[in-house]
Amino acid sequence: MSNVGLLYVGGVLFLNSIMLLGKVEGKSAGIFNLFVGVLQVITPLYLIMTANGDTAAILGASGIFLFGFTYLYVGITNLCNLDTTGVGWYSLWVAILAIGFSLVNFITFGDVKFGIIWLMWAFLWTLFFILLGLKRDIGKYTGFVTLIQSWVTAAIPAFLSMTGLWNDIPSGLVWVITLLCVAAFVYLYFAAKPVFRKEPTETVPA
Template identity: 65%
Template sequence: MSNVGLLYVGAVLFVNGLMLLGKVEGKSAGVFNLFVGSLQVITPIYVIISNPHDSWTILQASGTFLFGFTYLYVGINNLCDLDATGFGWYSLWVSIMAVGYSIVTFIHFNDYKFGIIWLMWSFLWFLFFRLLALNKDIGRFTGWVTMIQSWLTATIPAFLSLIGVWTQVSALVISAVTAAVVVSFIILYFSTKTIKKKHSSLDVSAT
């Protein structure tokens, strides 16, 4: 995925996170998802056509389709008020594939940073599966995870790459940030559950 494309992945994740948190209306977010989804489908098609015999370039381009079809799916679902169960099950498939892309990134490309980022994306897609296919009550938690990942896995790496300093970020910094993110996700999960329980108690008391 190009750095420009990754930058706009950050933008659409930011908008979708706000949507899950109830700050952005679904159809409004849907329009932006179509913009970014189209970009993430057209770009890898061009890359594949331009490099028909380069299997590793084609593999990397194929990963971009995971994002493109995700955002097109979300955009069409939101604009047409469709049931999101299908997208939820698609997210499970993508979550599994993202683990595969992570392994290849670690082993073949020797890229520790994006190997971790692929694992984070796998976790995010797994949350979409649980939220939309299994109807788990994790909307707020998923919204916050999406917001955090919009910056840490897309916007910041893309911007640092565009200005030429991403390669200077050490593995130690990435490890520290990853550990902090994991801890923050755990805290967020339990804090959103606590808030939910408090609201439920207030509702029961009111009745």
């Protein structure tokens, strides 16, 4: 993924997490989702058109579309006050594909760092499916998880990549940070006490 695009994925995840926690109004967040969604559609189109048949480059660009269409869908849904089930079920499809991208990074490319990051994104999209598609009352918990992932899986890796420091980060350190994140997610689950009963959801947090 383009490092600039990944940086702004961090930005939109951060804003949407704050929205889920009740600090930002849905339509206001929807506008920024459209900005990032457009960026994440234009970028992979350019990468594919200039790939000259490079299958690895095309595969990488296809992953960016998952984000672009998510944020366009979120932005339009929030701004038009549409039902969220479409975004939710789309998120399930993306979560499944994210596991595939994770395996490709682990097995084909030997990229442990982004293999882990894609797994974390799969978990996040699964939460969006439960919240928006099944309409379960887990908004607060999803907000906290989104807040953490906005930095750990997007903003920080993008910034380190742009400064040339990402490759110097050992995979062992990434595993440690991942385990700390998992521990935080488990703690927050019990602290936020999400309720898996069906509840209406008015705004889209993805």
